[in-house]
Amino acid sequence: MALRHEVRGAQAYLACALNALIFAAIDRGTAGAEHMDMANEFFATQPSVDLPYAQAMEARGWLRALLGDPEAGLAELLECGRRELRWIDNPTIVAW
Numbered sequence: 001m002a003l004r005h006e007v008r009g010a011q012a013y014l015a016c017a018l019n020a021l022i023f024a025a026i027d028r029g030t031a032g033a034e035h036m037d038m039a040n041e042f043f044a045t046q047p048s049v050d051l052p053y054a055q056a057m058e059a060r061g062w063l064r065a066l067l068g069d070p071e072a073g074l075a076e077l078l079e080c081g082r083r084e085l086r087w088i089d090n091p092t093i094v095a096w
Contacts, residue, residue, distance in 0.1 A: 015056035018042050022059035031066055039063060051087060054080050 018039060025031035039060040046053070057080040065073030 012050040012052055014042060014046060015050065015052040015054070019052075019055035019059040022063050026062060026066060031063055033067070035063055036060070036067060054084050054087075057083065 022031065022035050022039065025035050039056065042056055043060070046056075057076055061073045061076035061080060063073070064070075064076060
């Protein structure tokens, strides 16, 4: 994730990296507040116009639910689905 400051044009792929990082932590049982901080920093600093952005939304939605806020997690996943419908008509990229 730190390479975003060094590799020009890599920003669009940060959502994919964040998604992989969060889902790996969830799978390993190590997901915690530091992952939410990282996700929140991504959303505060990255443009939302890139197609992979929904991958970050999906990861943060599942993380929110796992960390004890299922309503916010569901809201984010539903918003992710609405966003994806603007790009594609089925959940093949992000399982919303």
